[in-house]
Amino acid sequence: MSFVMGLNPMRTTGVKQLWRHACRLVAAAVTVAAISQPAYALIELDITQGNVEPMPIAISPFAGSGLQEDVAGQISQVVAADLQRSGLFRPIDPTAHIQQGMNVGTMPRFGDWRTIGSQALVTGSIAQQANGQIRAEFRLWDVFAGQQLIGQQFFTTPENWRRLAHIISDAVYQRLTGEKGYFDTRVVFIDESGPKDVRRKRLAIMDQDGANVRYLTRGDDLVLTPRFSPVSQEVTYMSYVGGNPQVYLFNIETGQREVLGNFPGMTFAPRFSPDGQKVIMSLQQGSNANLYLMDLRTRRTTRLTNTAAIDTSPSFSPDGSLVVFESDRGGSQQLYVMNSNGSGATRISFGPGQYSTPVWSPRGDLIAFTKVHQGRFMIGVIRPDGKGERILTEGYHNEGPAWSPNGRVLTFFRDTVGEQGGPQVWTVDLTGYNEQLVQTPNFASDPAWSPLLD
Amino acid sequence: MSKTLFARGARFAAVVAVCLVAAACSQTRPELTSGNSSVAAGSGQDFVVNVGDRVFFLNNQSSIDGSARAVLDKQAQWLQHYKNYSITIEGHADERGTRQYNIALGARRAAAVREYLVAKGISPTRIKTLSYGKERPVAVCNAASCWSQNRRAVTVLNGQ
Structure with a gap:
């Protein structure tokens, strides 16, 4: 599988820096919480303190062109399932999403995502390439800061779609927790x-x-x-x-x-x-x-x-x-x-x-x-x-x-x-x-x- | 089976029968009666039915207790008589332990039986040991009555 950092490429970031980003995401949540939402606990990965309140995250169903429509939907489902099973994230049911029909190029209406209590948002698109491969792009957004945290694209064969999903899950997990993921295993x-x-x-x-x-x-x-x-x-x-x-x-x-x-x-x-x-x-x-x-x-x-x-x-x-x-x-x-x-x-x-x-x-x-x-x-x-x-x-x-x-x-x-x-x-x-x-x-x-x- | 062997077997069976009569009151295998003379002496069935192919162990133990000694004494006697058999002693554990440890525990039980038989005069060259740990239970209920049946060492005849 080839791996290309595209779309606002980011350098490999150290754990500390990632942790800062995670904190900022959560800190923003707390600010808003004072107005309308219950406070969400910080994602606590130094797990000696007991229960962890999972972070609400929205995985917008990925857009697919042509033959890849089904695959696109399945990839976003596998990403949501990975993150949910980790216990650190709580994916929000897509039927509750206000902004529908997004693709990787759509600018999020952050207010809509804040309204449903989402702290992070994943969007993506899957497209068929002329050589039979698929191109997958995804972005991770910090809903409260209104900023993109990750933008990446990948090329792979359609059979590899589950691995693709796990790689995206790993990227999201790593960006938001500062720890390496374990989904592509x-x-x-x-x-x-x-x-x-x-x-x-x-x-x-x-x-x-x-x-x-x-x-x-x-x-x-x-x-x-x-x-x-x-x-x-x-x-x-x-x-x-x-x-x-x-x-x-x-x-x-x-x-x-x-x-x-x-x-x-x-x-x-x-x-x-x-x-x-x-x-x-x-x-x-x-x-x-x-x-x-x-x-x-x-x-x-x-x-x-x-x-x-x-x-x-x-x-x-x-x-x-x-x-x-x-x-x-x-x-x-x-x-x-x-x-x-x-x-x-x-x-x-x-x-x-x-x-x-x-x-x-x-x-x-x-x-x-x-x-x-x-x-x-x-x-x-x-x-x-x-x-x-x-x-x-x-x-x-x-x-x-x-x-x-x-x-x-x-x-x-x-x-x-x-x-x-x-x-x-x-x-x-x-x-x-x-x-x-x-x-x-x-x-x-x-x-x-x-x-x-x- | 050759005629000579059969003759020897028949003689041996008579000896065993006498022992059984004497032991019937105190022994742990009351099902052994003279009715088993229908089993061909010196056969694998003879070994299983009239001698007893297995001994049992206490939880986490590998020591040979009194009832196990009685069975192994008979095994040794039988194997002394039917010298053409080699044997594999298969050691087993119950399911209430971890896999790796039970593999070693089953091996330890098989080794204990081997040592006992060797001490009773069976040549070590005739004996192989093998442990199945907890992987081959004979009783599958989740109760102490089943676990005690699974904590065993079985002497398997390897042909003549």
Whole structure:
């Protein structure tokens, strides 16, 4: 997809500057609120304060010329859905818009948008090009300042329309929050079908909103715990090919699959290093599981732990210097942080219950985990020093968090009670207030987020 | 099955039957009666029905308790007799844990059974272990009665 900054091009702006813009937008809202509107809270992305009041935003249905009329409408719907699911925005129903029939060139009547309480406005047009491509243009407006915040255009093939929508969502999200978006991403997961005692499990991939599901394995072999490379279109996962459970590397673009290493036992719980050049995993050795690191270029393996315990679910800090993992070396499953060479392991979880599946945030500030206490399964976060534990969701069975690439949202799976029950993929943001089900064709588990696509 | 093997099997079955009579009062498998002599001795069915192919574990545990020992003693005896079988011990966990840990827990249970059988004289070269974690439940209800059935290690015969 080619990407052209057009229409009043803007330079890449730093987070601070974007934050200022976001503040100005909100500040304007407050000024008006004194006259006729309830005050809207500031978009609070340092999410430790609890609930966030979503920002009202209008996405005017995009104009489409000729064949692209339907696509145009769908793109603006996907943008609205993305922003709504983030929990930070409240798209205003298009039927409530006063100014109708806008295209990207239409000057907004800002008073009309203020009247319906909108703080920001997105307009756009989709046009067919002679070469079969479509040209997409959009603008983001600050309704209260009466200013354009973004103007961009893109050229792509019509099949790519959903990605186009996600890219626009990311641009809006980034401009208004100062954080990178996560909409133009995919999620690899385990598709589960059939009765509970003979579940067929397939490696699958979908867009982050559940669209475009594609199967990567056929279901002949049990597959588990896929993890996305942070730098490439590769996935590492566990497969029972030939009745010999091992960690594999899978290239999504070529379909090529290879076993990782020549270990004398079962390997499992793999995860990439932040540079994508290594895979850390567990090797089962008799009653114990120890952590090993494999360099993907040299194929050399290094042993990192050596205890009479189960050490598993390793995850690197974003700078690669530390590893968090779970171990029952102290008698029950707890979280430990060690240096990436295996030295200096220190326990960081001390609450009641068992802690499992730690995952380091790409921002570095938090570690997400599954916690089991008194038969309840929770998803929570804790600081790497073991302080500040917060539970984001709790229930019969929640498991296996994975971070969005911007470190603001967690995806996980939730199993439901009963013989007919099964796992589904959910997301929750760091407030814990915004839980969203990701619709999938079958049961689904072990979601893992891709980096932002190129 | 060869004639010799069958003869040996029949003799062994007689021995087992005697044991069963003695054990019937205290054992955990009351369904084992002399009626099972219709099962071909030394067959896979013989192993499952008359010996018992699985043992169970307490929550989060991998230790071999008394009733598991009784089953594994019989397994060892049977495998000593029918030396042509190799086995795979499949370790399992219930669904009330996380996936990765349960894979390791199932492996730990399989390893515990392996160690026990080896201590009883079964050659380690005949034994393979495999963990399915919580991925292959046999009982699917959401109750302790089902979870206890799923916390198991199953000895699977690999043919002769």
